[in-house]
Amino acid sequence: MSESGRSHFPMHQAFAFALQGIRLRLGRMLLVLAGVAVAIAFTNVLLTTNFLFDSMPSTTMAGGQGLTRAPVFRFLWVGVALIICTAGTLNAIVMSVTERIKEIGTLKCLGSRNVHIVQIFLFESVLLGVIGGILGGILGYGAALLNFIATVGTKYLTESMALGAVGYIGVCAGISAGLALLASVIPVLMAAKVEPAAAMRYEV
Amino acid sequence: MAKANEQPVMDTEALAVIVRGAKKHYTMGGETVRALDGIDLEIHHGEYVSIMGPSGSGKTTLFNVVGGLTKPTDGQVFIDKTDISRLGPNELAWLRCRKIGYIFQTFNLIPIMTALQNVTLPMIFAGMDRGTRETKGMELLEMVGLSDRAAHKPTELSGGQQQRVAIARAFANDPAIVLADEPTGNLDLKTGMDIIQLMIEMNRAKGVTIMCNTHDLKIIDASDRIVWIRDGRVSKIERKEDIDIQVGEMKDRNTGIAAENL
Numbered sequence: 001m002s003e004s005g006r007s008h009f010p011m012h013q014a015f016a017f018a019l020q021g022i023r024l025r026l027g028r029m030l031l032v033l034a035g036v037a038v039a040i041a042f043t044n045v046l047l048t049t050n051f052l053f054d055s056m057p058s059t060t061m062a063g064g065q066g067l068t069r070a071p072v073f074r075f076l077w078v079g080v081a082l083i084i085c086t087a088g089t090l091n092a093i094v095m096s097v098t099e100r101i102k103e104i105g106t107l108k109c110l111g112s113r114n115v116h117i118v119q120i121f122l123f124e125s126v127l128l129g130v131i132g133g134i135l136g137g138i139l140g141y142g143a144a145l146l147n148f149i150a151t152v153g154t155k156y157l158t159e160s161m162a163l164g165a166v167g168y169i170g171v172c173a174g175i176s177a178g179l180a181l182l183a184s185v186i187p188v189l190m191a192a193k194v195e196p197a198a199a200m201r202y203e204v
Numbered sequence: 205m206a207k208a209n210e211q212p213v214m215d216t217e218a219l220a221v222i223v224r225g226a227k228k229h230y231t232m233g234g235e236t237v238r239a240l241d242g243i244d245l246e247i248h249h250g251e252y253v254s255i256m257g258p259s260g261s262g263k264t265t266l267f268n269v270v271g272g273l274t275k276p277t278d279g280q281v282f283i284d285k286t287d288i289s290r291l292g293p294n295e296l297a298w299l300r301c302r303k304i305g306y307i308f309q310t311f312n313l314i315p316i317m318t319a320l321q322n323v324t325l326p327m328i329f330a331g332m333d334r335g336t337r338e339t340k341g342m343e344l345l346e347m348v349g350l351s352d353r354a355a356h357k358p359t360e361l362s363g364g365q366q367q368r369v370a371i372a373r374a375f376a377n378d379p380a381i382v383l384a385d386e387p388t389g390n391l392d393l394k395t396g397m398d399i400i401q402l403m404i405e406m407n408r409a410k411g412v413t414i415m416c417n418t419h420d421l422k423i424i425d426a427s428d429r430i431v432w433i434r435d436g437r438v439s440k441i442e443r444k445e446d447i448d449i450q451v452g453e454m455k456d457r458n459t460g461i462a463a464e465n466l
Contacts, residue, residue, distance in 0.1 A: 007301045007329040020316040106312045111301020111329035197273035
């Protein structure tokens with residue numbers, strides 16, 4: 001092996017560390033996941049309802065059936081829910097970092113670079129975000145569809161509408177992953193700044 | 205094994221570690237704590253050096269500074285002729301990976317990994333392929349007498365066994381120096397003796413330099429040299445030959461070194 005070089009840490013190893021981090025704190029992580037899923041479900045109910053409304057043959061007909069486009073203020077409420085769930089994710093990852101400070105210190109002693117540590121916690125956070133986003137997306141999709149059937153009935157619900165709305169689950173996963181990424185900025189910087197000498201003396 | 209003890213004049217080729225005027229000052233509550241106050245130290249390749257001194261004398265700070273775990277406020281530290289105080293974070297990570305092995309009082313194994321995975325982790329960082337890693341990892345576990353525990357997690361191992369795994373891990377990338385910080389501090393007398401014995405064996409078998417912080421007098425026997433630290437300075441350096449007699453004295457009554465040490 002060469003005298004000078006850079007230490008390696010394959011992605012799949014970082015991913016395994018992230019998975020273990022979630023598994024060890026499963027109870028708490030499930031709560032965070034539930035929070036994310038609910039907030040995203042609300043988001044998707046609005047997105048999907050609007051999509052279905054706009055796909056109706058005529059909007060006046062939809063209005064006559066009692067279906068309305070979601071007003072802007074509802075999106076503001078959903079925005080608040082998303083902020084809260086992001087704060088929840090932030091909290092979970094901060095806890096995960098502080099609980100694993102010794103582990104981070106050990107990894108740094110063994111030769112890991114900051115970028116490797118950052119990877120672990122980014123994976124952890126984005127994994128939470130994507131899973132929560134998909135779950136919430138499906139939940140919201142189902143709720144919006146049920147609401148549509150309850151108000152308009154199945155008569156105007158075409159297959160292409162139902163299928164088209166599925167795309168919003170992907171949008172939800174994207175939003176959720178983005179928010180999770182945002183939430184992990186602070187904890188990841190914390191983890192990268194850990195000085196191994198200090199980490200070894202750290203008591204949780 | 206080439207011991208440089210015979211050569212009284214400094215030969216930098218034979219030096220694994222050079223510490224020159226290392227200082228580490230902290231500010232705590234408005235007061236400056238001089239954890240290290242100008243340490244000069246040279247350690248030869250293959251040497252087993254014990255660092256002794258009372259609590260708070262600066263042993264752990266010296267460990268951190270030599271191990272590249274914290275930057276000295278002033279002074280230089282060379283590991284294998286590399287001035288580590290000038291390295292950037294990524295170069296430092298590589299140095300820790302390839303040149304230094306660490307053994308801690310609290311073992312510090314990764315709890316989610318098996319003994320074998322813990323031992324092979326530094327080899328992952330070094331970029332070794334899986335097959336080579338596992339063969340070498342098993343060899344090291346064999347050396348520390350734990351090949352039958354390879355698949356066990358740290359929680360399923362006793363303190364002494366965990367420390368053995370940590371020792372195997374410290375030797376994973378054939379480092380230039382292994383640093384140990386109170387390796388027997390969390391172990392009972394008998395287990396502590398076994399661990400010291402193992403470290404001596406590894407030192408002799410692999411020719412790896414060892415610097416061991418301790419206030420465990422049992423280690424005196426094992427050391428080529430003992431460096432006494434007091435108030436962040438080297439107060440005395442003794443060679444093994446000179447110590448044998450003093451150990452005898454200490455065993456008779458707790459005078460001399462023991463009084464200074466404790």
